[in-house]
Amino acid sequence: MTLDRGKFAGAVQQDDSEWSGQVRVLQDTLDRGDPIGWTQPQWVFVNIMSDTFHTQMPLVAIHRQLALSAMLPQHIWMLCTKRERRMHNVLNDEATLRGVRQQIEWWTQQPRMQRAIRLGRAQVPDQLIWPLPNLWAGVTLESDQMAHRANRWLSDTPTVVRFISCEPLITPLPSVQLDNIDWVVVGGEDLPPEASDYRPMHPDWVRDMRDRCANQGVAFWFKQWGSQYPVGQGGRESDQRRFRDSTPGNLDLWISPTRDIQDHPMPGYAHLRRMHKRAAGNLLDGQQIFQVPPGWETHPAILAHAEHHGIQIAAPTLATV
Numbered sequence: 001m002t003l004d005r006g007k008f009a010g011a012v013q014q015d016d017s018e019w020s021g022q023v024r025v026l027q028d029t030l031d032r033g034d035p036i037g038w039t040q041p042q043w044v045f046v047n048i049m050s051d052t053f054h055t056q057m058p059l060v061a062i063h064r065q066l067a068l069s070a071m072l073p074q075h076i077w078m079l080c081t082k083r084e085r086r087m088h089n090v091l092n093d094e095a096t097l098r099g100v101r102q103q104i105e106w107w108t109q110q111p112r113m114q115r116a117i118r119l120g121r122a123q124v125p126d127q128l129i130w131p132l133p134n135l136w137a138g139v140t141l142e143s144d145q146m147a148h149r150a151n152r153w154l155s156d157t158p159t160v161v162r163f164i165s166c167e168p169l170i171t172p173l174p175s176v177q178l179d180n181i182d183w184v185v186v187g188g189e190d191l192p193p194e195a196s197d198y199r200p201m202h203p204d205w206v207r208d209m210r211d212r213c214a215n216q217g218v219a220f221w222f223k224q225w226g227s228q229y230p231v232g233q234g235g236r237e238s239d240q241r242r243f244r245d246s247t248p249g250n251l252d253l254w255i256s257p258t259r260d261i262q263d264h265p266m267p268g269y270a271h272l273r274r275m276h277k278r279a280a281g282n283l284l285d286g287q288q289i290f291q292v293p294p295g296w297e298t299h300p301a302i303l304a305h306a307e308h309h310g311i312q313i314a315a316p317t318l319a320t321v
Contacts, residue, residue: 017255023056030064033107036116041074051089053083062090063099066132070100073134076301080138081164084153087137089159097130104128121302131158136183138163147175155180161293165264166209168226170199171259173209182210182293183219188226193251193274195227201269202256203230206284217314219291227282229272233285291316 035044046052069077081087090096106112116122127179131137137159139149150164161182166173168189178184186209188201195236206222213220231252254262254269262269282288290311292302297313305315 002310003037012232023054023055025061027061028203029062030068031110033110033112035068035072035075036112036122036133038072038075039121040304041076041299042076042078045078047078047080049258051081052079052082055083055086059090059099060103061121063096064103064106066100066135067103069124069135070128070132071107071113073123074121074300075133076136076296076299078138078163078190080140080163082140082149084139084149084157087139087310088153088157091131091137092156097128101128104106116304131160132273134162135159136161136163138165138183140165140167140174141176142166142168142257143171144175144289145171147173147177150181151175151177161296166183167223168199169201169205169209172202172205178212178216178218181218183221183291184213185221185222185223186210188228188277190224190226190281193276198227198252198274200261200272201226202255202257203233203284204257204270206220210284210289213316219293220289221291222282222284222289225309227274227277227280228272229275229280231273231289234285242243275284288312290314 020187035042046065051057052065069075079087096182106122113122117124137154137157138161138228139146139154141164153165154162155177162180163183163185164176164181165185167185168185169186170189174275184208189199191198210220210222211219220284251274252263253272253274254264255272256265256266257293260269265271290316294315296302297315301311
């Protein structure tokens with residue numbers, strides 16, 4: 001992946017490999033309000049290589065983002081954070097509502113927003129509904145050590161959809177409680193096949209989360225294997241097609257359910273082959289699983305996303321026991 005050097009200057013290492021530790025608040029980007037010009041409903045993942053609730057993010061910027069979401073109700077806005085405590089505190093704070101109202105007033109003074117209001121693409125809410133009916137709030141949860149993000153903080157965060165993003169999933173998640181969770185997204189790490197710091201994902205960790213979600217009626221989306229593929233899980237024909245489409249220099253490894261990794265076959269270990277994510281795909285035991293929380297499967301933004309990616313939407317159902 002090649003990064004926008006202007007936008008991420010100083011925030012990543014020179015080889016784009018990892019975060020430098022520096023934080024940049026792109027106030028100009030927020031104030032420009034690009035979504036104001038969108039003509040079709042969109043499913044907006046706000047935090048691609050960013051975190052709205054980082055400690056260095058000014059409250060006024062958070063309030064401005066939330067105000068933009070309130071004024072563009074046709075879009076679904078997804079906020080995903082690693083700063084779960086701050087998100088919990090901000091969204092539970094009555095001062096946030098006052099701040100959002102003030103920023104709605106700020107937006108109404110901007111020419112682009114004024115034009116969007118005239119065209120019917122934006123609106124000034126008569127009454128601010130809280131939590132916002134088009135805002136989904138979630139946490140990144142890669143390993144079981146991070147279970148508190150969901151169990152303690154997300155479960156008590158006011159939002160219409162609470163979600164967990166397990167990308168990349170690098171351990172099983174036995175401690176994660178799903179009682180107050182609406183949606184779980186799981187995926188493997190996406191790095192070049194030759195990357196030495198790749199963290200593999202055991203297929204049983206994915207199956208366990210899939211089954212637990214089914215048992216509790218939680219929507220589940222298996223997004224991708226990432227740059228790995230579990231040999232044999234799709235059948236011989238599927239394997240041959242993926243191996244043909246993969247790039248030279250594939251690497252094979254074997255991983256146990258307890259995360260022991262070997263470079264040779266071992267009894268009870270899953271055989272993974274490194275390849276680009278397009279070749280690896282997103283089939284789990286031969287099935288593509290894209291569920292959304294009940295009531296959202298007909299939202300125009302989600303329908304457009306599914307059509308664009310050629311995937312079928314399924315509402316979660318309780319598993320029969």
